[in-house]
Amino acid sequence: MSRSPSIPDRPHREIDPDLPDDERLDALRDHFEDLVDINEQLTEQLDDAEGRRQRLQEKANRVERENETLKSSSLYIATVEDVIDEEVIVKQHGNNQEVLTDVSPRLLERVEAGDRVAVNDSFGIQTILEAETDARAQAMEITERPEVDYTDIGGIDEQVQEVREAVEQPLTNPELFEEVGIDPPSGVLLHGPPGTGKTMLAKAVAHETDATFIKMAGSELVRKFIGEGSRLVRDLFEMAREREPAIIFIDEIDAVATTRTESKTSGDAEVQRTMMQLLSEMDGFEARGEIRIIAATNRFDMLDRAILRPGRFDRLIEVPEPSQEGREQILAIHTRGMNVDDEVDFAALAEETDGYSGAEIESLATEAGMFAIRNEREEVRQQDFLDALEKIEEDDSSDVISSAGYFYQ
Numbered sequence: 001m002s003r004s005p006s007i008p009d010r011p012h013r014e015i016d017p018d019l020p021d022d023e024r025l026d027a028l029r030d031h032f033e034d035l036v037d038i039n040e041q042l043t044e045q046l047d048d049a050e051g052r053r054q055r056l057q058e059k060a061n062r063v064e065r066e067n068e069t070l071k072s073s074s075l076y077i078a079t080v081e082d083v084i085d086e087e088v089i090v091k092q093h094g095n096n097q098e099v100l101t102d103v104s105p106r107l108l109e110r111v112e113a114g115d116r117v118a119v120n121d122s123f124g125i126q127t128i129l130e131a132e133t134d135a136r137a138q139a140m141e142i143t144e145r146p147e148v149d150y151t152d153i154g155g156i157d158e159q160v161q162e163v164r165e166a167v168e169q170p171l172t173n174p175e176l177f178e179e180v181g182i183d184p185p186s187g188v189l190l191h192g193p194p195g196t197g198k199t200m201l202a203k204a205v206a207h208e209t210d211a212t213f214i215k216m217a218g219s220e221l222v223r224k225f226i227g228e229g230s231r232l233v234r235d236l237f238e239m240a241r242e243r244e245p246a247i248i249f250i251d252e253i254d255a256v257a258t259t260r261t262e263s264k265t266s267g268d269a270e271v272q273r274t275m276m277q278l279l280s281e282m283d284g285f286e287a288r289g290e291i292r293i294i295a296a297t298n299r300f301d302m303l304d305r306a307i308l309r310p311g312r313f314d315r316l317i318e319v320p321e322p323s324q325e326g327r328e329q330i331l332a333i334h335t336r337g338m339n340v341d342d343e344v345d346f347a348a349l350a351e352e353t354d355g356y357s358g359a360e361i362e363s364l365a366t367e368a369g370m371f372a373i374r375n376e377r378e379e380v381r382q383q384d385f386l387d388a389l390e391k392i393e394e395d396d397s398s399d400v401i402s403s404a405g406y407f408y409q
């Protein structure tokens, strides 16, 4: 061990043996005092050194621990809930645990609420997952509480009522089901032509129950996220568990649940895997939980019956094209915010729009408004609606209507 440079010199004192006894004694006393003094200095230095050693040891232990945590491969995924000064609240996926954690200055500048992050065992944020890693954010549409409510939906009162019983009641009055001793429907399947309000219905339930609306489109799973379908389905349910109460809405479910075809292409295998994942998620589902599942299709005839078994999509609700009365109601809804002349005859327009879906009636209202603007008026008149009707008929509406008829029988 190297010597500390500040170690005091060893005192050296020559004592003449011929000195008288009392003088020799004094000299020896002085020498002894010098030695005591030096001893004290050395003890102090030793204490200092020991303190330094302990501090270094602690630092070494800490670095070693940090190193171990950094090297540990098991990182968990969490979502940043909030950033407060230099601390971050994260919610761990899976168990929903919320934790207040530190973040290194390097990441603090970049981290924002809503980011997906990887955390270690002690919840230290290791990385912020980039958008590309976060395919699920692109594959899902998440709305905290959609704006649509039941009063925005026209012409399908019976279906609204059925959805309220099958989806809303289990969320708002679960005890009713417990008392009677039945499980609410696991999943509700809305089927009917395009643009009839299926998505609106699902959103309105989420609005009414203050639930998060999480939408995933079956067609996108198959087309856009090739090879990731089953993982995204898993993520979809995980996301819902993180955000309960939640309404999962799987649009165009036929894309992942069509009747098995004879062909055995890799694409089909992938679709099968996605569907199997969906079925297994539904099978392992708590029927009385805070998550409800709604799916929609306009190709009911194509559906693989496996998804309709009890415990899966076991409540079917048909959402048909609106009747004349329904069309009138929808027209009234979509012109609520418009400056419409009192002379406009909604009943007559409803009669003229046989075969129109809710979505097409909405376009009719917008188109009529465009005619009013074109004619430099602020008020929308009957003639504007008739012109709009003519334009729509001339344009592509006939194609849309006939294709709707083709898809949905």
Ligand SMILES: Nc1ncnc2c1ncn2[C@@H]1O[C@H](COP(=O)(O)OP(=O)(O)OP(=O)(O)O)[C@@H](O)[C@H]1O
Binding pocket: 152, 153, 154, 155, 156, 193, 194, 195, 196, 197, 198, 199, 200, 201, 251, 296, 297, 298, 330, 333, 357, 358, 359, 360, 362
């Ligand atoms: N019954 C309805 N009442 C009021 N508006 C409606 C109705 N049906 C459709 N609409 C209008 O059409 C738009 C599209 O409807 P929505 O997305 O709910 O249809 P969908 O049945 O889910 O269609 P798709 O099968 O094409 O997904 C809505 O945003 C709404 O403006």
